[in-house]
Amino acid sequence: DSVSQDTLLELRRLTQRLDDIEKRGPQGASAPALNGPLPGYEASAGTGAPVPEEKPAGPKLRISGLNLENKRVAPKRDEKPVPALSAGSFFEAILLNGMDAPTSATTQKNPVPTTLRVKTVAMLPNEYRVNVKECFVLASGYGSLSSERAILRTESISCVRNDGKIIESKIEGYIVGEDGRAGMRGRLVSKQGQMIAKTLVAGGLSGIAQGLTPQSVPQLNLNPGDTVSTQTADASSILQTGVAKGFSTSANEVAKFYMEMAREMTPVVEVDAGRKVTIMLVKGFELK
Structure with missing residues (x-):
């Protein structure tokens, strides 16, 4: 590794320098005088006490890449970027199951679910592409009585990578029908x-x-008296x-x-299975 190479190179330079010094000997050195003080002694002060001779500073080793814990740090690998889809991306899919989308106001709060299967790669801006083929997309929607169309919104997308890991993420988008308009035209059934x-x-x-009910006929009594007239119905009338x-x-x-x-x-909009649609994203997301 880089640490061992730097250490070996420095040791080679130090060995070569020491060999050169031994061959040349000390530069400017002369023999001491007979009556002079010996090397390492100083005659001043009349004491004759030895004074330690200063040694020339030798070369120092320089060790690079030393870890205090004496552990080797593995170099970091370049992490691959996570594929992502931006807003405005689109891809085609097929309805796996049909739906009867009610047109009532309460259905908009509780839409009817459906599942789609992606059949093409996702087209991103600037001619970029992301492979999302054979992924599943969950969507839900309701019927529109005025336009006789089923309005669908995407909920989530799920994929399986080559290594077996599952990708599941929320997705915000809408579905465009074969005629290029938002929603899918269906049959209005009421x-x-x-x-x-x-x-x-x-x-x-x-x-x-x-x-058919018999009605009683009012009578006019011209001779009122103490008697009271009554009317009794027969069995057939009863x-x-x-x-x-x-x-x-x-x-x-x-x-x-x-x-x-x-x-x-309430009326419903019937949509058959197997129809081709286009999923348009209104918000980007990452496939992780």
């Missing part, structure tokens, strides 16, 4: 007309029953009145029942 027709039939039967009133009441209740069903049955 069953309210049948319920209303049944309500009309029940109401008509109730009116007929009321018409039977006819009971049947007519019972049928009229039942018909009214049936008419109310059909009217309640007509209020509950």
Whole structure:
């Protein structure tokens, strides 16, 4: 590694320098005089005490890359960038299951889910591409009565990498149909007309029953007296009145029942499975 190479190079330079010094010997050195002080001694002060001779400073070793804990630090590998999709990216997908999107106002708060399968790579700005083929996208939507279309919004995307790891992330986008418009055109189906027709039939039967009910005829008494006139119905009249009133009441209740069903049955937009759509992103996300 780099530490061992620097150390070996410095040792070679130091060995070569020491060999050169031994070959040349000390520069400017002369023999001491016979009556002079010996090397390492000083005659001044009349003491003759030895004074330590100063040694020339030799070369010092320079060690680079030394770790205090005597551990080797592995070089960091270049991390690969995480693929990401920016806002405005789009890719094509296919509906795996159809849906009946209700057009009521309550359905917008609780939309109907569906699943899509991605069939192309994602197209990013500046001709960049990200491979998201065969990923699954979950979406949900509701029906629009005015345009007879199903409005779909994406919820999440899930993919499996080559090493087996699963990628799951939230995705914000909308779905464009085959005609290039937001949403998917479908068949508007309404069953309210049948319920209303049944309500009309029940109401008509109730009116007929009321018409068959016998009615009492008022009488004019020109000779009032102490006697009170009464009217007693015969058995046939009683039977006819009971049947007519019972049928009229039942018909009214049936008419109310059909009217309640007509209020509950809202129109739906039917969308078949297997249709090709385009998913447009309104916010970017990372595939991690």
